[in-house]
Amino acid sequence: MPPHQLQVGIVGAGIAGLAAAVALSHAGHSVSVYEKSQFRNETGAAIIIGPNGSRILSKWGFDFAAAGALDYSQMRRLRGDTLALDSEEFFTDITTKYGDRWLLFHRADLHTGLKTLVSATHAEINLGVEVTDVDVGRGIISFANRETVTKDLVVIADGAHSELISKVLGRPCPVNKSPMSMYRFLQPMDRILAHPEAGQFYRDQPPGFTTFYKTEVGRPGLLINTYPCRGGELLYVALVHPTKPAERGLVGWDSPADVDNFLADAKDFHPAVQAVCDGATDIKVYTQMWRDPVERFAKGRVVLIGDAAHLMLPTHGQGASMALEDAMALQVLFTGVESPADVPSKLEVFDRLRIPRVSAVQVMSNKMMGPPDKMISEIKRYYGGEIPGPKAKTFSNEYNDFFFLYDVENEAKKAAA
Known part of the structure; x- marks a missing residue:
């Protein structure tokens, strides 16, 4: 059968939502984004994107120069009272080792760059539209004005305080x-x-x-x-x-x-x-x-991504990169889909692909300051692959290899085969 163009609804126009809009547009689908603000205000903060995220942006044609991206080249730690240098490390071979750059952004510039990518597609962004409910089985999105739309696929990307998480999990999931x-x-x-x-x-x-x-x-x-x-x-x-x-x-x-x-x-x-x-x-x-890992990201025709799915502490600077990985996984899994009836099974593959990886990253981010043995034991509940040892430090080669060598596009293609 020839590929079928799905009708996709995305809730939220932050980094995760815009990334999903780019990804699913590239997969050939008709995408509508619903954002309750007049536009999400991504101001006042900076953000770091690892090579596992920047390689995704590169594949989409992201304009790093226009976004003012800087290469993360060193890390220095000084005593705040004496200014004594405690440690210093330089990252000079990142692109050679991992295939793409480790980058520092103003958050608003990353957001603007993603908006530019969306504008180059046929996706539409609807501002000032508040989503109040989703029907996970039928793909119905309900709005505050009491109108509804029906979509083949619904992506919930409205952040840490999403009120729609319980629709997928079937239970409340408050933040810690x-x-x-x-x-x-x-x-x-x-x-x-x-x-x-x-x-x-x-x-x-x-x-x-x-x-x-x-x-x-x-x-x-x-x-x-x-x-x-x-x-x-x-x-x-x-x-x-x-x-x-x-x-x-x-x-x-x-x-x-x-x-x-x-x-x-x-x-x-x-x-x-x-x-x-x-x-x-x-x-x-x-x-x-933060949130602890959840048992699933998807149910029926609805999937959680970004902070709505896997809120984590900024310990390793992996939150936004995980959202980009989510988006690329959706792009791969929904390229060439033959029928709207295939959506639930595709989302089951998404869960099998993303839950182990993201759960491990969450635990590493949320429990890094606690006993290492306890953290490692918890990671192994979700993830069966090799992980950094108990003495590995933040931004060490062990952690960098774990985060950056992972290529979600390749892994999604394997999962879809």
């Missing part, structure tokens, strides 16, 4: 809140470089993480992570701190921060580090969240 929260903001890099103290950390340095940490006996630690984005025009700054009482009820990613609380935490650092934070405006705060 970390005891740590994060202040984050952007600084003009030219101002930082011109500063006699703050500039010392970034002048003549390749792009990458510069991290300052402060530990004190009897008190939770503090950590400031910084890295450039938007082609080096901006410096992203994130201060990880114990969650304040007023922050415990926050649910969004971009809640305004209490500046006095931020300054109280920043004062514990060396004056040169404080100078990196001086003059910061539009400071946001969010409480870090």
Whole structure:
């Protein structure tokens, strides 16, 4: 039989939703995206994409230069009080070893680049449209205005706080809140470089993480992570701190921060580090969240992807790359589909492909700070392949190999065979 063009509905126009729109358009289907905002506001933060994600963007023709992508080339860790260099590592052979780049983006620039890819397809993006329900068996999407549409395939990509997850799981799946929260903001890099103290950390340095940490006996630690984005025009700054009482009820990613609380935490650092934070405006705060692995991502004609499927802590910087992997898996599995009747069985293959891989990455991201043996034991509940050993550190060769050598396109083709 000749391929059949499916009618696809995607809920959410963030990174996961737009990636799915590109992927399923490339697979030959008619795609409609429904976004409840007038457009999702991807501002105020930076993001890292590993080679397992960037190779997918490359296949789609993503314009990395227009998005101001920078190669993640080094990681330095300094004591926040004395500025003593604790560790330094350079990543110089990433493309040679893994076949694509390890990249730093402003989140809005990645989002804009994906919108550009969508605009080159026949997919439509419907803004200001709130989805209130889905019928997983019949593919019916219900909207707040009481209208409905029926689709052959429905992709739920509306993020960590999706109210539609229970439609697939058949049960509530609330987020787990970390005891740590994060202040984050952007600084003009030219101002930082011109500063006699703050500039010392970034002048003549390749792009990458510069991290300052402060530990004190009897008190939770503090950590400031910084890295450039938007082609080096901006410096992203994130201060990880114990969650304040007023922050415990926050649910969004971009809640305004209490500046006095931020300054109280920043004062514990060396004056040169404080100078990196001086003059910061539009400071946001969010409480870090995660979910434990779930038993399935798909049911009937509906599939969860991105944070709606596998919310994880940012430990390894793999959240967005997992969403890109989800999208490419859908592209492969739904290329050449012969009938709408095939959708449920294709989604069963998606589950068999994605659940082990994503569950392992979730546990690695969520439990990395706990006992290694316990983390490894939990990973093995979901994943039967080789994994990094108990002494492996974040961004080590062992973890990089696990994340970056995986080619979801090839694996999806094997699963579909």
